[in-house]
Amino acid sequence: MNKKHNIAMVGTLVNALLDFRADLIIDMVAKGHTVYAFACDFDTHSEQRVRSWGAIPVPYKISRSSLNPLSDLAVTYRLFRLFRQLKIDVSFCYFVKPVIYGNLAAVLAGVTQRAVKIEGLGWVFTDPPTGVTLKLKILRLIQLSLYRITLPLAHTVFLLNPDDRRDLVDKYGIKIKNLVQLDGIGVNLTHFSCCSYPQTLRFVFVGRLLKEKGIGYFLCAATALKQKYPDVEFIVLGAPDSAPGSISKEQLTSMVECGTLLYPGRVSNVADWLQNCSVFVLPSYYREGVPRSTMEAMAMGRPVITTNVAGCKETVIHGQNGFLVEPHDVESLISAMETFVLQPELVQRMGLKSRQLAQTRFDVIKVNQIILTALCLDKDT
Template identity: 55%
Template sequence: MEQSNLAQQQCIAVVGTMSSVILGFRGELIKAMVQAGHRVYAFASDYTAETEAAVVSLGAIPISYKLGRFSLNPFAELLSAVHLYRLFRQYHISMTFCYFAKPVIYGTLAAWVAKVPVRVAKIEGLGRAFTIGPNGDTIKRKLVQKIQVALYRLSLAKAHHVFLLNPDDRKDLIEHFGIVTGQLHQLNGIGVNLAHYARSGPPEQSIRFIFVGRLLEEKGIRYFLAAAEQVKQKYPQTEFVVLGEPDGKHGVSRKQLLDYVERGIIYYPGRVGNVVPHLQNASVFVLPSYYREGVPRSTQEAMAVGRAVITTNMPGCRETVKHGVNGFLVPAHDQNALEQAMLQFIQQPQLISSMGEQSYRLAQQKFDVSKINQQIMQVLQLLPATLPPEQ
């Protein structure tokens, strides 16, 4: 596949799902693209006047499009692709940068039909279709996985560049299923702004474990709650904090969560706009996820603040922890191993600071968003041309 000359200004469509993700996780990349002189259109399916204004403040142009995040209706998906095709043509898009499964699949195919010169796909984990729950595999999951693999096989062949966040995804998706793609590139993660997630020493008065993320079954919230209950019985002074929105359909409901609050097991402050103060007030970050992550952003944020980590030895999650150095890796679905890892920090509190320091160093090395964005910009030839020195 031939690419156009990227020395000139590009009209880039950054295509995702929710506007909150555009702002929270793509803001730094969009700013870098704009500062390099490119015109950036930020595509999302749930814009409000407030989030549109926030995107404009980044220097980008918000574009709404139709997408059913959880829909399996093929006609609805086809309409989404047609809508994207028309928008790409309308705005004379010269490069598409699609992330998450549905935008990657339908956005890349729409861009190919629209003859967009450069098509980029970013796969941030393999998601629910590749996630096996505590009760084992299901026929439904296998069927959804087959459909998703078939769609990836169709769409990724039309992408000029494919970014992956962990080596397991490459092994499973590319090598195991034999999917042919454009040029493959490995990133460490999406990265965080280290200046925003300011490093601080952990609190010395009490030991506090924190869970941050969507309160979904796959993210391990029930394992965290069960561990909190058990550990509290042995060490009542230990504190447990939960940040995230309840999801009664795929996780814990607000009612279930408040039951743990009323029994004094967890502290739940509700929806928070800024997680940094809560991370700074915590001792250890815990993510017992069995979801097929890319590289969890929440863990990167905790590491930037300088927090030790307990997470699972799962794809994506294991990229954030050197076992015994900056935290502990435990097997997925192993309740006892999770509790034992927590107890190790309680019984050896000196590990909280020493491992937290190692987390911060690892964040500097691997998860600095400016370095990751620089890598993306270089691969896509989006950096501004260097002018020759004056004679």
């Protein structure tokens, strides 16, 4: 008989839960497990969405950016209380603070199976173009120290790209009991399916509008290419972020008003927009896991232009399904984008290769099966 578990899926923002965890949670529920989905900003609509999957939403308080240790200890205590109250026996924590403090709370609460997923090393390990500051070096030291304490306490650690493994395990010597390497978090190949290509050449950026994600470089390239090729279109999908360095809505609005850009904001129907675009562009220098937005574009048969950095480079075979450019190199980005203007036949040829790679490496069904098997959530006991 299959043993049923009470699973805590612990993250931060509800949008990440809704956009990126649905398939995994639905699979867990289908196996007969009770899944409690933790997020810090639920509203009525998002709670209803989670309940529609058969899971139970659990609001809790956590600050993504606070550096106050007392605040973080309070988060640990709140999660400890909730884990005990809900009789959690499997914890699955993702994003930096839940990985650290959620995993620690799970230890204190006696959770018998503890898993964490590190989806890239994040902004603390992102090298800005101006160089690494003393503050950033200190923050890295603190985060590494916390990882050294908490990651050995997890029974399973999931990583999304080989660079994170080389850094955390080989370079920094962090002890991990059971490390499982995933090819990203996966994408639903049915929802994001390959489709025809528009006649108008359109480049699209999808993501948080952070400078680390390369939105500024995309806008610079769009401005230069729009002047040279007025019939080419450029689209940005995503909302301004509360984090420092986010592109403002006013900046985007001014580019819309002068005809350089289409900006519908954050949309719920990303697949529809990708269907009407030609080439996906993510000039990120952020320390990614494997960008989900890129995988979605690949699943829909779109060529990809992205950077030769950790996480991003896992999505492109240079010259086959797109192009890799060096981070911060706007001229190289413009050149790569211009290649599709001058050789539009590459859109379909490279796009079909993207779809093949998505089917081989990023199928969410395969990825979730690896997770469920690693956590023994689909075995008879």
